[in-house]
Amino acid sequence: MGPGLPGQRSALVAADRAFVEKQWSLAPGTLRETGGNGVIAMFEAMERGEIKACWVICTNPVATVANRRHVVQALEAAEYVIVQDAFADSETTHFADIVLPAALWAEGDGVQVNSDRTMTLARKAVPPPGEALADWDIIARVARAMGFEKDFAFTSAADVFAEASRFSNSKTGYDITGISHARLRKGPVQWPAPAGDQQDRHPIRYLPPDGHDPVFATADGKGVFFARPWMRPSEWPDEEFPFVLNSGCLQHQWHTLTKTGRVDSLNRLNPGPFVEVAPQDALILGLQQDDHVQITSRRGRIVLPVQVSTRIQSGTCFAPFHWNDRFGEDLTVNAVTSDAVDPVSLQPGFKLCAVALERVERPVCQNTDDAETIRKGHPDMMMRTLTTHLGLEQSDKSVIASLPEDARAWLSGFLEGLEMAPPNVGEVPILPASAPLPPKIHARVGGILAGLYSRAHVNHPAMMPQEEITEAVLTPRITVWWASQTGRTEGLATTITSWLQEASHEAESKCLDTFDAKRDLSGLALFVVSTFGDGDPPDCAVPFWDMLREHKKPISDLKFSVLALGDSSYANFCGFGRALDGRLQELGATPLLERMEYEPDFEDTVETWRTVMLKAFAGTKTDEAALSLPATAQVPASGTREVPVMARLCINECLCSADCERDTRRIGLDVSGTDLNWAPGDALGIWPSNPEPYVETVLRALRLPDDTSIVLRGCGTVGLREALVRHLDLCRPNPAMLKILGSCAPGFLPHLLKDASLSVVAEEVPTLFRRMQPRLYSIASSPNVSGRVVELTIGVNNTPWPGICSNWLAGSEEGADVPVFIQPTTHFQLPADDVAIIMIGPGTGIAPFRGFLQERAARKATGWNWLFFGERHAKESFYFHDELAAFLTEGVLTRLDTAFSRDQPERIYVQDQMEAAGAELWKWLQKGAHIYICGDATRMARDVDAALRRIVARHGNLSVSEADTFVSNLTREGRYRRDVY
Known part of the structure; x- marks a missing residue:
């Protein structure tokens, strides 16, 4: 409706009109020097009969335009109304003479543009239903039918984008001539991107390369503030409308x-x-x-x-x-x-x-x-759609033209009844089995009714047989409670919920942060929980766990089961799951089956538990046939844990001085050419490979040829050497391997197998080893600064035994391919730009906070930033010293407190520096600051948490229990977040 032209141009500017006319091969003077009068004026003109027809595309003016009475009257007055929409039940479609079915954005290719000018290719995720087409395709087809074949000869969304990319504008800096669908398939690009440009990020706009003052898209290059007087609204409260x-x-x-x-x-x-x-x-x-x-x-x-x-x-x-x-x-x-x-x-x-x-x-x-028109519009629209589609108005075009006259009469009467008594919302009209229709036509009409009316949950009590209503009332609901730090446990809980629903249980999945003690300490519950740090609950379960530990009354009305996830490389394996199971039984809850504990590769064994679990919950109602149903196969997306993508190692530099006894490294991985996207706080997952000496040691011990075929779940058949290099953990022995070695003490597997000679067959090999697991590293950079390079800060640890992933990364040369995936954070995210943050990250725990500071600097966030960092010696291990100093100078970093524990006789740690600054830290918390911890879970995180509680008690003048409640509330509000390992 406005004077806008492609490429940030205006029809009110002669040069802009001339440029567009040339691009479109139009005769000079074709484009008018005017814009429209606005949507209100358009509907007023339509109501007066000056506009005879309208084409409404992807909007719903009956519901959205102010004083919508005029819109309703205008659409009624129009001779011809076309509505193009993805949904047939919008308010405006009720007034349409023709409805053109459009595809949703996920049902076709397109380019999405962020407010920071980043363009991302949104690929088609699912095919559009029925006859739906992309908006560009519908418009192009109509234009070609009107005789504009040459100008609308687009065959894809890429063609449309290619035309749009021709409209660069040097005056405003708008230029996407260097962007195409083909380029965007490799990753997002931020405009301006002129032809030939290879950079993906262009964060600075209007700032000349020589560093002089910004040049804006105005005649003199200066930004302009347009002063406007305050004007009283056209309508003001009065005695009648106060x-x-x-x-x-x-x-x-x-x-x-x-x-x-x-x-x-x-x-x-x-x-x-x-x-x-x-x-x-x-x-x-x-x-x-x-x-x-x-x-x-x-x-x-x-x-x-x-x-x-x-x-x-x-x-x-x-x-x-x-x-x-x-x-x-x-x-x-x-x-x-x-x-x-x-x-x-x-x-x-x-x-x-x-x-x-x-x-x-x-x-x-x-x-x-x-209102009367709208009230009648919906069933009228449905009836017109049904009668036209079923051919009850024009039999020569009917999908059921061959029906006998009595069947057509019956169907007409059925539809007339629908018109007289339209179904309620959520109800789907059902053809009775006695309808005089052939089976195929009966099924076809039933499908059309379902597709037209099914817009809500169908199992409404008014539609269910009496025995099903009784069953639904008597069948208890099962709640699958989950607590997860990285999201894997949440995904498993969702899968388990679907298993229960397939077995005809009423089940739902909920996070433990929504647990209500007054409501949820009874009934049937399945707890699917991971362990965070060294035996602690995930952050989302901390308030629940605090409540349960303080709870005194019996909870004998609760029947439950616990599925615990953990990693046996930690001393307190499945610590939270075990503690939860014990506490529930202490309070009198009834376990339905024994607690199950799983390693990170739980996919291998959880299917077996499925049958046991369903039988345990079958005391209410279970469809026995569902007990043996196979899990629904889903194809994992690229760039996930299951299907990693290849990144190129481009940075591998030591962050410590040459005489430091530790090896801490800055790692950079170039993910150009992949679809990976990340935000500060996310983690990068890396699938490592076992070192060649470990592989040779194991091969000698197994006494099998290295090309022996091994069958691995999720991988199919692979050679033994490939399995040992990429798929099996050669560091930590599993119980089956310890048993065959006659050992009961864990150790470093290459040492245990150094002189071993085993007698095994190929089929046994997968059972003797743990599956290789990816290592998650906190991302140490912001994409707004590092572009398509993901940076990490890793510590190489060889005590008591060498770790796989960090050693493998540290020993890899630049240019090496590394299988990676992004693990999005569900808990460790930056707050709004104006909110203050307190970051505690000693050692490699500084990683995410470097990314936080880069992101806040790039976004010019106004919230204060306070960092506590610690290591052993400042001279050897003050990671990113120069960068942090620059952040301080620029005002990005408000305060930096350091603790180098061995630079003085008395050991000083970050928690000591926190308490020394306790009064100021308390003031920040009172003003709404968020607090973040990253690093070692065994000692540091516990000590920092204890220090925080002491600070709250001392400077908030609170009792110990009140301080604990305060900290729990911080967690519940999302203001106290931890990323510890």
């Missing part, structure tokens, strides 16, 4: 809920419409929580449930605009908002309008013409 309605959106929802309204997890966050009213206004109006209030303006009325909120200023109210006719009557906020427009932007006054509030006993049906 309140101001403020409308807007919620952070978890988008637009008119066309997509987000179909996501259960988002609906739980925002289950329905509401209006927020200030407490003093609620008192005067006689309103209480969840009462219904009628909101009336000069244009219309709505009825919404009340939320009494202290966030709202007296005299105002707030209502989000997302909910509309699909969710009930009198809910669409834009029935009351003002369509007075700003004279420059032509935007209507959505945000504020004058209204009156009145309590009503229940929602009252609106009796206006536009």
Whole structure:
């Protein structure tokens, strides 16, 4: 509607019009020196009959345009309305003469652009349903049908992007001539990217290479602030309409809920419409929580449930605009908002309008013409779709043209009944088995009905046979509680929940941070938990664990099972799972089966436990056939733990001085050419290879040819040498290997096998070794600084035995290929840019905080940053000293406290420096700072946690228990986060 032209150009500028006319091979003067009058004026003209037809693409104006009564009347007055949308049930499609089915963004290729100018190729994830096409394809087909074959001869989204890339603009710096779909397949690119440019990142814009003042896209190169006087809104509260309605959106929802309204997890966050009213206004109006209030303006009325909120200023109210006719009557906020427009932007006054509030006993049906049309529009639209598609209007085009007359009459009567009594939301009309239709036609019509009406969970009690309703009431719900630090346990809990649901159980998966002691200490529960650090619960389970340890009353109404995940290389293997199992039994809960403990390669054995678990929970209702159902096969995505991608080692430098007894390294891995993306706080997973000497030692001990065929789960058949190099752990012996060696004490496997001579067959080999596991490293860089190079800070440890991955990386030469994947963080993320952070990262624990500081510098974040760093000696091991000093000078790093433990007679550690600065640290926490810990779990993390609690108690003047509660609340609020190992 505005004067915009491709390439950040305007139809109001002659040079811009000439450029575009040349690109499009148009005659000079073809483009008019004008823009549209705005959407409000467009619908007003349509209502007056000046506009005869409209084509609505990917928007829902009946629900979104202010004073929507005019939109309804305009669409009714138009002679021809085309709506192009991905969903047939939007409010605007009810007025369409033709609906063009469009594909969603995930159903076709396209380019997404971030606010930082980064372009990313979004590849088609799933095929579009039915006859749906991408928007560009629909538009191009219509244009070609209108005679513009040459100008719209696009065959792919890549062709459309290629045309768009021709419209560079040197005046504004907009240039994407060097970007194409082919280039974006290798990774994202940040514009401006002129032809021939090979750099993926261009974070600086408007700043000349010589470092002089920025040059903006204005005549004199200076940025301009346009001063505007304050102007009173066109509508002001008065005696008749004394309140101001403020409308807007919620952070978890988008637009008119066309997509987000179909996501259960988002609906739980925002289950329905509401209006927020200030407490003093609620008192005067006689309103209480969840009462219904009628909101009336000069244009219309709505009825919404009340939320009494202290966030709202007296005299105002707030209502989000997302909910509309699909969710009930009198809910669409834009029935009351003002369509007075700003004279420059032509935007209507959505945000504020004058209204009156009145309590009503229940929602009252609106009796206006536009609401009546909308109310009837949905079933009318459905009936037109059904009768046309089934051929009951034009038999020569019918999919059931061969039906006998009596069958056609029956089907017509069935549809007429649907029109007289439309189904409720969530109900799908079902053809009775006695319908006089052939089986194929019966199935076809049933499928069409399901596809047209199925927009919610189908198993509504009103639709279920009585015996199924009884069963549903009597079958207890099973809650699968999970606690995870990296996300793998959460994924397993989701899989287990699906197993239970396949076995006809009512089951749901929940994180332990949502556990409510008043509600959840009874019933059936399955706890799937990992162990964090040295026997501790994951952060999301800390408040739950604190509650359970303090709980005194018996919980005999709880029946449970525990599946614990851990790593036996740690002394406290499955420590949290064991402690949880013991505590639940102490409190009187009934275990349904023995606790199960699994290593990181649990995929090999958890399938066996599946049958045992389902039988244990079969005391309520179980579909026996489901006990033996195979797990649903899913193809893992590239760049994941299961399917890593190859990165190139490009940095391998020692961070310590030459005389240091430790070996700490800066590692850089170039992931150009992959689809990997990451954020500060994420981890990089690396799949290492075993050193050749270890492999030779094991081969000699096994006495098998190195090309012996070995069958490994997930790998198929591989040669023995390949299995030993890439797939089997040759450092830690498993119990089966210790048994065959006649040893009960663990040790370093190459040492144990040095002089061994085993008698084994090929089939036994996989059972004698642990599977190789990837090593997760905290990423030590920000993509806004390091581009497509992921940096790590690794410590090479040979005590008591050499580790596999760090030694392998440290010994690799630059240019080596390294299998990698990104493990996104679910807990260790930066807060908003204006929030202060406190980082405690001694040793290699500094890694993520280097990334944090780089990211905050790149984003020009205003939040304060405080780092505690420690090592043994400053001279030998002050990692990234120069970079940290620069951050201090630039003001990125607000404060740096160091603890070099052996540079003075008395040992000093980071927790000591924390307590020395305790008063200031407490002030930061009181102001909302987030605190992060990264590093050793065995000693450092425990000591830092204890120091934090002492600081809170001392400087907050709290008791020990009150300090513990304060720290637990920090964890629950996401303000205390740990990445320890």
